[in-house]
Amino acid sequence: MHGRVKLKSTAQQEEEKRKEREKKLKIYVAGRDAIFTKRLEGVLDDEALQLTQQLLSSNPDFATLWNYRREILLHLETVREEDDVQKMYEAELLFLESCLKVNPKSYGSWHHRGWVSARLPRPDWARELGLCDRCLSLDDRNFHCWDYRRMVVKMSGVPVDQELQFTDRLIGSNFSNYSSWHYRSTLLPLLHPESPDPPSPCHQHSHSSPPPSPQTHSHRVCEEQLLKAVSSVSLPFSAEREEMISCVFVSREEERVAVAFSRPVNASSSGLMLVLDGQPQRVEWRSVHPHFRHSPVWICALPPGTISDIINEHNLTVHWTEKHTHRDCALYTGRSESWCRDSATDQELFRSELSVEKTSVLQSELQSCNQLLELEPQNKWCLLTIVLLMRALDPLGYERETLSHFQTLKEVDSMRSAYYGDLCSKFMIENTILKMEYAEVRVFSLSDKNLTMLCHLDQLLLVTHINLSCNQLLRLPPQFAMLQCLEVLEADDNAIENLDGLYYLPKLQEVSLKNNQISKLSDLQLLTSCPKLTCLDLRGNPVTQIANIQSELTELLPSVTDLLI
Amino acid sequence: GTQVKDVVIKSDAPSALLLDKHADYIAAYGSKKDDYEYTLSEYLRMSGIYWGLTVMDLMGQLTRMNQQEISDFIKSCQHDCGGISASIGHDPHVLYTLSAVQILSLYDNVNVLDVDKMVEYVRGLQQEDGSFAGDKWGEIDTRFSFCAVATLALLGRLDAINMDKAVEFVLSCMNFDGGFGCRPGSESHAGQIYCCTGFLSIAGQLHQVNADLLGWWLCERQLPSGGLNGRPEKLPDVCYSWWVLASLKIIGRIHWIDKSKLRSFILACQDEETGGFADRPGDMVDPFHTLFGVAGLSLLGEGQIKDVNPVLCMPEDVLERLGLHPDLLS
Numbered sequence: 001m002h003g004r005v006k007l008k009s010t011a012q013q014e015e016e017k018r019k020e021r022e023k024k025l026k027i028y029v030a031g032r033d034a035i036f037t038k039r040l041e042g043v044l045d046d047e048a049l050q051l052t053q054q055l056l057s058s059n060p061d062f063a064t065l066w067n068y069r070r071e072i073l074l075h076l077e078t079v080r081e082e083d084d085v086q087k088m089y090e091a092e093l094l095f096l097e098s099c100l101k102v103n104p105k106s107y108g109s110w111h112h113r114g115w116v117s118a119r120l121p122r123p124d125w126a127r128e129l130g131l132c133d134r135c136l137s138l139d140d141r142n143f144h145c146w147d148y149r150r151m152v153v154k155m156s157g158v159p160v161d162q163e164l165q166f167t168d169r170l171i172g173s174n175f176s177n178y179s180s181w182h183y184r185s186t187l188l189p190l191l192h193p194e195s196p197d198p199p200s201p202c203h204q205h206s207h208s209s210p211p212p213s214p215q216t217h218s219h220r221v222c223e224e225q226l227l228k229a230v231s232s233v234s235l236p237f238s239a240e241r242e243e244m245i246s247c248v249f250v251s252r253e254e255e256r257v258a259v260a261f262s263r264p265v266n267a268s269s270s271g272l273m274l275v276l277d278g279q280p281q282r283v284e285w286r287s288v289h290p291h292f293r294h295s296p297v298w299i300c301a302l303p304p305g306t307i308s309d310i311i312n313e314h315n316l317t318v319h320w321t322e323k324h325t326h327r328d329c330a331l332y333t334g335r336s337e338s339w340c341r342d343s344a345t346d347q348e349l350f351r352s353e354l355s356v357e358k359t360s361v362l363q364s365e366l367q368s369c370n371q372l373l374e375l376e377p378q379n380k381w382c383l384l385t386i387v388l389l390m391r392a393l394d395p396l397g398y399e400r401e402t403l404s405h406f407q408t409l410k411e412v413d414s415m416r417s418a419y420y421g422d423l424c425s426k427f428m429i430e431n432t433i434l435k436m437e438y439a440e441v442r443v444f445s446l447s448d449k450n451l452t453m454l455c456h457l458d459q460l461l462l463v464t465h466i467n468l469s470c471n472q473l474l475r476l477p478p479q480f481a482m483l484q485c486l487e488v489l490e491a492d493d494n495a496i497e498n499l500d501g502l503y504y505l506p507k508l509q510e511v512s513l514k515n516n517q518i519s520k521l522s523d524l525q526l527l528t529s530c531p532k533l534t535c536l537d538l539r540g541n542p543v544t545q546i547a548n549i550q551s552e553l554t555e556l557l558p559s560v561t562d563l564l565i
Numbered sequence: 566g567t568q569v570k571d572v573v574i575k576s577d578a579p580s581a582l583l584l585d586k587h588a589d590y591i592a593a594y595g596s597k598k599d600d601y602e603y604t605l606s607e608y609l610r611m612s613g614i615y616w617g618l619t620v621m622d623l624m625g626q627l628t629r630m631n632q633q634e635i636s637d638f639i640k641s642c643q644h645d646c647g648g649i650s651a652s653i654g655h656d657p658h659v660l661y662t663l664s665a666v667q668i669l670s671l672y673d674n675v676n677v678l679d680v681d682k683m684v685e686y687v688r689g690l691q692q693e694d695g696s697f698a699g700d701k702w703g704e705i706d707t708r709f710s711f712c713a714v715a716t717l718a719l720l721g722r723l724d725a726i727n728m729d730k731a732v733e734f735v736l737s738c739m740n741f742d743g744g745f746g747c748r749p750g751s752e753s754h755a756g757q758i759y760c761c762t763g764f765l766s767i768a769g770q771l772h773q774v775n776a777d778l779l780g781w782w783l784c785e786r787q788l789p790s791g792g793l794n795g796r797p798e799k800l801p802d803v804c805y806s807w808w809v810l811a812s813l814k815i816i817g818r819i820h821w822i823d824k825s826k827l828r829s830f831i832l833a834c835q836d837e838e839t840g841g842f843a844d845r846p847g848d849m850v851d852p853f854h855t856l857f858g859v860a861g862l863s864l865l866g867e868g869q870i871k872d873v874n875p876v877l878c879m880p881e882d883v884l885e886r887l888g889l890h891p892d893l894l895s
Binding site for chain 1: 599600601604605607608609650654655656658700702703704706740741742746747748750751752753754769770772777778780781784785787789791796797798799802818820821822823826836843844847848849851853854895
């Protein structure tokens with residue numbers, strides 16, 4: 001089905017081909033029918049083995065035939081001596097080898113070989129490893145063979161460093177070696193299971209391999225640097241983050257508690273418990289938007305009257321019993337709201353804490369990438385690796401260079417400019433969050449930052465004023481509903497056409513959406529869920545051109561007394 | 566310079582969508598039962614029928630296919646164990662059990678089969694570590710995890726398996742690059758990624774995916790020709806317009822590829838003479854690539870094609886009828 005070129009041929013050539021195929025088909029069908037007949041009759045003999053062998057040689061994907069062979073072999077096992085069984089299965093391995101020569105990518109052949117190896121009275125794993133060596137020397141991207149090799153290694157206890165050396169040899173001799181890098185990424189953690197710094201696939205390699213030959217394309221070198229950066233920086237981080245409640249917010253007026261977690265959770269299955277003044281409360285937790293069964297932010301309503309009187313002091317504790325952790329929040333007399341947020345998490349919010357050793361490794365990698373970049377200023381692998389390394393080392397310090405590299409990336413790799421736009425937006429949002437001083441967690445400005453998307457909204461639970469103006473946002477996503485304290489939203493001069501995230505925001509009073517792409521009345525439907533909304537600026541949106549829009553809006557949003565269209 | 570494995574699209578390659586020719590191609594496919602290729606592919610016939618019917622339905626041409634004949638055929642492929650085979654005389658397998666259920670869902674006719682037995686068959690394929698075998702012979706592959714949950718989702722019987730364990734196994738197949746392979750330790754591959762993200766969508770566990778990392782790996786599949794490959798250093802193939810694109814849609818990052826360049830590539834894979842799509846421009850067409858070319862175009866917003874669901878690769882209106890709305894990341 002793949003890679004069959006359509007060739008033009010004459011009428012005579014067509015006719016000859018047709019005759020030949022007709023002949024082949026007749027033979028094939030006769031073989032198939034004979035096999036099916038024998039099978040229906042329950043026959044398990046050598047003739048069936050021969051017939052299936054003929055068909056499988058040219059069609060190893062005919063899975064039922066492998067099944068039939070296994071039935072016959074299993075039967076023969078019961079009526080033959082161990083030595084003969086050994087010979088029988090060795091012959092089967094020989095047959096499989098010829099099948100694999102013709103089609104090294106048949107699931108059926110590889111699975112059958114694994115099945116045979118497991119049934120051999122005396123398996124020869126060294127031979128199997130040798131088969132893998134040969135197969136991979138012809139095509140080191142054959143994932144069937146790599147998977148088979150992993151099985152052989154497991155069954156026969158091949159040491160990890162021996163396999164690492166094998167990948168070294170392949171990587172040193174071949175450009176197309178992503179499969180080897182991948183294998184290394186699974187082997188290295190086995191070498192150092194206790195290591196606090198998860199090793200990257202290239203860590204050992206840089207010491208043991210020969211320097212890249214002159215023929216090594218520099219994009220290859222940088223691509224590998226990038227894989228190194230990706231594996232040593234991105235993936236380990238998500239696994240490392242401590243699971244905790246990052247913030248608890250309580251408001252007397254709405255009689256609500258909002259809780260932010262370090263990762264998305266499902267409140268109903270997490271053992272969430274609210275204790276007020278020593279008394280467990282029966283509350284129903286809901287996520288900020290029905291879209292999310294798993295969410296980093298959850299809300300609950302307290303029984304009316306429990307905390308509404310501003311004279312009373314209260315102590316609140318939220319227990320995340322599944323993870324044996326909790327967070328306290330004290331609500332003082334005279335205060336209408338309170339929160340508890342862990343500032344110590346700020347530095348580890350978006351990247352792993354780096355040991356001295358790791359920092360030094362990353363710095364030298366950054367240095368060599370920068371040297372390469374001087375020679376090849378348009379090398380995208382280089383640019384992206386540099387960006388990732390800078391994020392890991394000093395996200396705020398390298399902000400200027402990061403922005404400049406993203407500009408270059410969008411130019412040299414324009415197919416992926418949307419990706420670079422989103423990634424850069426993420427980094428700018430992260431930097432803005434990092435710059436948030438502890439005292440000033442309530443006013444947050446992201447204006448004029450070329451933002452194409454919003455993220456980390458779970459970090460903005462306490463924000464009362466947000467400025468998103470002059471960006472390239474297309475929507476306020478459902479996650480925007482995590483801004484449970486929001487009072488004022490400025491989002492002028494974007495391309496917003498969707499307000500899904502303005503969902504039951506209890507404190508939202510003012511919304512400015514000048515010069516966006518809101519085009520239908522229904523786009524504004526959700527605003528009715530925000531009870532305190534009084535000011536709405538929709539000037540410069542297509543929706544304002546609709547006939548009778550003034551009266552339609554007044555009817556939809558009667559409490560909005562300050563409406564600008 | 567750097568050499569990237571890719572194709573070059575000729576200037577005279579097709580650039581308009583030839584939907585009618587594709588419908589004619591599929592309608593006629595398999596009518597000449599004495600075709601060599603057709604007979605050799607009997608081992609996947611059930612999936613072949615699913616590919617053909619689904620693409621016809623997406624093009625609004627399902628009525629041209631013979632519903633009764635197909636229903637009877639499927640019935641005769643259900644075995645005593647409850648599983649379905651690719652064709653008569655072949656052995657049952659979870660791949661063809663899914664295809665059969667997909668076909669009958671198109672026709673709203675699942676009950677021609679013994680559904681309870683089929684559910685039991687699927688349940689029986691789950692292993693202790695949560696993985697799924699393809700059949701009684703024990704091959705393990707995340708493709709089969711997807712087939713199992715997709716089948717049960719269409720039947721409304723997801724409670725039949727241990728979902729937590731099933732999720733645990735699929736997550737154990739996540740790699741350093743955010744992608745997924747066949748088994749734990751296997752290299753990331755777009756086809757497996759489609760199966761695993763589809764699985765996680767059905768299981769309600771998409772938040773476990775590292776969407777930014779995986780989305781990047783997936784958008785790096787796009788080559789200068791505009792086509793998508795299945796993993797690094799491979800040639801583009803129109804079927805990856807489905808595996809990669811659907812995965813991107815499921816994780817909410819479909820805007821990370823250049824849509825117009827991909828569209829041009831997919832259209833170039835059409836055969837103006839015979840109808841149908843090939844894996845790449847100039848190659849032989851087949852129903853497999855025809856479905857995924859059309860489905861890919863649907864995901865790109867092609868007006869003439871019905872909306873396709875990225876998780877189940879079936880028309881959205883069919884899933885609407887079944888009340889099935891698998892999660893997608895936004």
